[in-house]
Amino acid sequence: MGSAGPVSRKPDMRLTQQQLEAHLWGAANILRGKTAGQDYKNYILSLMFYKRLCDQWENEADEAIAELERQQGRAFTEAQKAVFRARGAHRFFIPEDCRWGDMLAVSVNLGEELTLAMRAVADANEELKGVFTVDWNQPAPDGSGRPLIPNEVVYALIQHFNSHDLSNASVPPDVLGGAYQYLLKKFADDAGAKAGEFFTPPEVVDTLVHILEPQPGDTIYDPTCGSGGMLVHSADFLREQGHRATAAQYFGQEMNWSNAAIGKINSVLHGLEAQIVAGASTITDPAFRGAAGKVRKFSLVLANFPFSDEFWWLKPEFQTDDKKKKDKLKKETFGKEGYKDPFGRFGRGTAFKAPPAGYGDYAFILHCLASLTDTGRAGVVCPQGVLFRGQPEVEEETGEFDDEGNPKVKRRKADDEHLIRRALLESRLIDAVISLPLNVFYGAGVPACLLILKKQRPPERHDQVLLVYAARHYRELSNQNELRPQDLMRILVHAHAYGDPAKVPDLVAQHSRRIGKQIDARETDEVERLEAEYADWADTLTRLETQLTKDSAALANLTAGAIRDKAKVGLARLQAQRDRAAAKVAERDEKIAETRRRADDDRRDVEVFGAELGAIYGDPDELIKHARVVGIDEVEENEFNLNIPRYVDTFDPEPRVEVKDALTALRDAESALKSAEGQLLALLRGAGYEAK
Incomplete structure (x- = not known):
């Protein structure tokens, strides 16, 4: 060079x-x-x-x-x-x-x-x-x-x-950082299903971060960090609270080199000085290790790991399409007691069973848990299958009888996932579970939830779990669903109130103010974005209209003849160009109007939903349809199954129909049927067929 x-x-x-x-x-x-x-x-x-x-x-x-x-x-x-x-x-x-x-x-x-x-x-x-x-x-x-x-x-x-x-x-750095986040979102929209490898919807990340509330002095870790969104949002929260982003320390690991590069750039642009390690699996080769080879401890862990990874136990270089090779490695990796974890997160010598070979969800959850300090907390995006997969130990009749005529019984061992979930609950580590709407993640159509883990919980919550059913409320888009600002407010009020009605008014006021500012900022950003996107068309329209006025005046002063005819053709061409530019500007104006309508709807809904939350917490029969604080004893009675519909009334009843309205609808249907029969007979007669 x-x-x-x-x-x-x-x-x-x-x-x-x-x-x-x-x-x-x-x-x-x-x-x-x-x-x-x-x-x-x-x-x-x-x-x-x-x-x-x-x-x-x-x-x-x-x-x-x-x-x-x-x-x-x-x-x-x-x-x-x-x-x-x-x-x-x-x-x-x-x-x-x-x-x-x-x-x-x-x-x-x-x-x-x-x-x-x-x-x-x-x-x-x-x-x-x-x-x-x-x-x-x-x-x-x-x-x-x-x-x-x-x-x-x-x-x-x-x-x-x-x-x-x-x-x-x-x-300025904040402008470039914001533009970078916008680009990531645009690339994710463009990539569709593949975007899940590097991008978590910001609404979900925002929810997790505001539940866990990063603090100065925190060490914040994302074991599958993708483009670094969890870390960046944590820094944004600290700035909201009046702290510097560098008041916390940031760490991440990402198996994909390209995604890790995006995350490193994201970190630098946002001034995080994050340590992001690439190229190895968090499960097989955790990058951050402490004493005696165990995983390093952090005060806050945030993660959106690959859902139900079938080969979580394989190093990336062995994840080929050679099934026989995988089967051989599986036999070598899994003994009678399951996966041999050299980092002390699960399996022998720990309180937790090793996860099953075919589902990696609990491998990542237990890794997050092992990565927490004694007072640490974690927020993990999971498939809802982790809440109920796996059966407890059961006794089954074989269909045979002993010499005394009694049915023979065989005992079937409990599944590994059931045992892990039971151990988490009995250890009082699960603080809350929040179900999310379908299809809010890129490329993941399975139902998902947020799992909140805490090593140290308030005494009054020690024997409880908060379950929130947040799957009803979302905005339906063409390719996926989106959590609206008012939906985030619902989740956060439930999470922070933890079943206490006395906390709700202040929480509603607090989140309404914050989310209202977000709606205003989003509206302003989108309008300015549209104006920037269509700026050339707007300038072109102004220029063409000025030129048209000038050329029309010149044409009026021309007498009939070849020059006038040529000028008329040029004016028509100019008019066509002007019409095209005007159509683009009209398109911009309609998009701006739609942006403002949506923002107005969101602002109104935040106010409505805030009042609705107050009413919900004043009516226990209504609250149970949305959120419930459940005692561990009840969970145990349900065989440690955390499927939210077991505890929260998720049934949406059919709208009540008055008898008089049903009769009116029936008469209208009969009248329409009779009219249609008459029209059909008339058509048949016109075609030469006579009814017999």
């Missing part, structure tokens, strides 16, 4: 978050369809981050030089500035020949040069190890030797990103 020297950086007006989002999504549109599957997100996110690092390096150098010039009362020459630029203190070091200006100067083999530059930046900064995983020079699969992403596409992306400065001077 040959150095292009310092880049002349013109002052860039500050971008709003919505303008930045439109700019970044424009880059995604350039690359979409030119890489394998959904990999294009990794290219766009890494290029955005690389541009940010380079621009901020230049910005830091400019600020340092300006300060030195101020102190010395003189202006430096360009040669002096070049020396100071190289020596200046920087958050991240960008090696010479690897800066943005160097990429702008490249005309051929741009993918190769860009890949080398990114890797050199990662090698020069310990915190950035593993961030740049993409290969811009990856060969096409046809064996031609050409790159998968053509040189001209990489060039177009470089030019696109070059149109805006991404340093703090133009894009």
